[in-house]
Amino acid sequence: MTIEVDTFEFVERCKTHRSTDALLGDLLHTASKVGFEHLIVSGVPAGNEALVPLVELNGWPDGWFQRYVERRYADVDGVCRYSRTAINPFYWQDVPGRLSATASSRLVANEATDFGLMSGYVVPSYSRRHWQALVSFASPEKQLRLSRRQQTAVNLMSMMTIRCVENLRHPEVLEIVLSPREQEVLTWAAMDKTADEIADILRISTATVRKHLQNIRRTYGVSSTLGAVAVAMHRAHIAP
Known part of the structure; x- marks a missing residue:
């Protein structure tokens, strides 16, 4: 089965999901076909805003998410900081050095590898609920790179996921x-x-x-x- 077919079928299934758990499981399963094992769908914190209330789907390893929140890594993580202004999808390893090369950001990246989060890919997106939203995928591969078709597929699935999760969890934002x-x-x-x-x-x-x-x-x-x-x-x- 091609990635195009996988994506089309995922989009169609999104219309039938009635819970965020079902949506998360479906996205994890489909994304695993291109090498991703974990993901998170969240709003991007503004200033000192807490992360937890912004998380819509949490597919991170339990221990890692807990550590990330307790130690307020969103404040220093180069990937998260870059996500505040990024318009286009990007790989974790392509975050500019001014953000990724700080001691604090390197610490976050190194600790993430202990949980199998070796490389990743972020899709920023417009959100009705958040000023900026994203889907961040993680892979156990050291330098995962997607083909052009795979990138397009993952981007489309990410945008569809954000729309679906908003419809499921926050239909009131339209009003x-x-x-x-x-x-x-x-x-x-x-x-x-x-x-x-x-x-x-x-x-x-x-x-x-x-x-x-x-x-x-x-x-x-x-x-x-x-x-x-x-x-x-x-x-x-x-x-x-």
Whole structure:
């Protein structure tokens, strides 16, 4: 069976999955045919935003994911940091040296090999829920490289997976609309104004500003105001 057929059948099956576990298992099985054994589907943390609430599908080895979260490796991992601005898919080993060659990033990469994560491939993607989303695949091969057709197939499967997981887990994001006041508050927050400063500008109480920001974070499903700003700008809910 060719990779084109595998991809077409995966896309068709996505329409029938009714759980994220089924979707994850299907993607893992299909991706294994080109050499990947683990993967994660997640939003990309903005600033100091926590990683766990952003993870949509977790196919990482248990011990590695726990370590990655507990030691806040997302803050120093060159792959994760590069994913914040990357537009096109990339291999882990192709992350620019300014990010991958730091002592902290090398430590993360070296520890990942203890869990069989030797090389990988990342597909960044637009997300209705996150300001930036990705699918990161990992292989036990030291220098896995995909053919052009395999890359195209993996890219397509990744984008389809993100759409499907959003439909399964977050159908409500299609209906997200900020109130005019929330848009005002978040616009000023995007300009780095404090809650006290926003209160003075809008002539409302600081407590009201903080309540609006709390509601906005809850609406977007993010843990920080910075994350909310990033999502809102990405979806054009507020002007950049």
